[in-house]
Amino acid sequence: MNVNDVAKVFDTILSIPGMGEAVKIDLRMSRKNVLLLNQVIELGIAAKAEDKTGLLDSLSHGDLEELKTLANDCLSKAGLNELSEKLKLLASK
Template identity: 55%
Template sequence: MLTENDAAQVFDTILSIPGMNEPVRIDLKISRKNVLLLHHVIERGLLENEGSPSVLLQRTAEENINELKQLSADCLSRAGLTELSEKLASLGAGKKR
């Protein structure tokens, strides 16, 4: 079993491989349902880990995290689900009160 320090070194090594910062084009067709779920997973993963981020997120630059958030928002926008997502989020926020 890797210690947290060992895992951090592995992640650092992987993230520093030449070409990892190069953009790639991904032609992807997924259902609106999966776009909504993907957005939720990304947002939840980033928000829940703010207090205790995973080793990978600890080693990830804020710029990369912002790119991931933007990708999530772009997917919602292209699927026409931004407003629906916001309304679902407000319903969830009201439920927690």
């Protein structure tokens, strides 16, 4: 399958009725994994231009913002906002 076909499949899956409904997830994970999850989400969104699957191109701006909010909420609930910001500063030097 080429990139265009993959993007169409993702778009089809994401448009299935009920896929836009909110679900409640009770998630327990270590702070280490919260920090890693946040990084993975941020790096994935930042690499949107290099996405070879077409998945990120099929997402709306609102969906991407929702993912960013999720990542930030996880950091907040784990009390890792300040640590995450300091790690970003270290990485940028």
